[in-house]
Amino acid sequence: KAGVTQTPRYLIKTRGQQVTLSCSPISGHRSVSWYQQTPGQGLQFLFEYFSETQRNKGNFPGRFSGRQFSNSRSEMNVSTLELGDSALYLCASSPGLAGVGGELFFGEGSRLTVL
């Protein structure tokens, strides 16, 4: 069974640009959560989607957005990039309703560098 797949793995952008990251959950998983990981702030929850609906959102500005498609694949977008957006962006999927089951399956992340 394939794991959570995130693309691209690495990317470099400049300030002011926008970026879209993609996440394909484990087959059959319907919940996708996104996290931002930086050395200073650690792992922080961005948002979570289930059945194409955003169920929860963390404390991030509106420049951070996401969506989920009918096949459960999810994308997150960051507009007007700032230097502080440089981070590892992690996607996690879970089997059923958000969080029920106690285990999140993480991808290897997309490392974004903003210059």
Next chain:
Amino acid sequence: DAKTTQPTSMDCAEGRAANLPCNHSTISGNEYVYWYRQIHSQGPQYIIHGLKNNETNEMASLIITEDRKSSTLILPHATLRDTAVYYCIVGQYGATNKLIFGTGTLLAVQP
């Protein structure tokens, strides 16, 4: 959300048991204790979770004190591949999307 306190780093000899402590003195009755680990450059990996009883799986054992204010993750026979950052997290069952990961414990397994 309840917070956890973990040592910043620990060392363990290969083949020995690694005991990773975690304090969660403000845990509420319906909050579970979860453990994840993150090996360098990879996404976090789920290890185990529990409410109040001790739990064991193929990876580790979780010992939760009777008052639930602290817990210990035990890796019975640590290997070099267990070198990672270990996160102790508390959260409501069914709300893992809101887990606060904190900074974790860097476990260095020494040959």
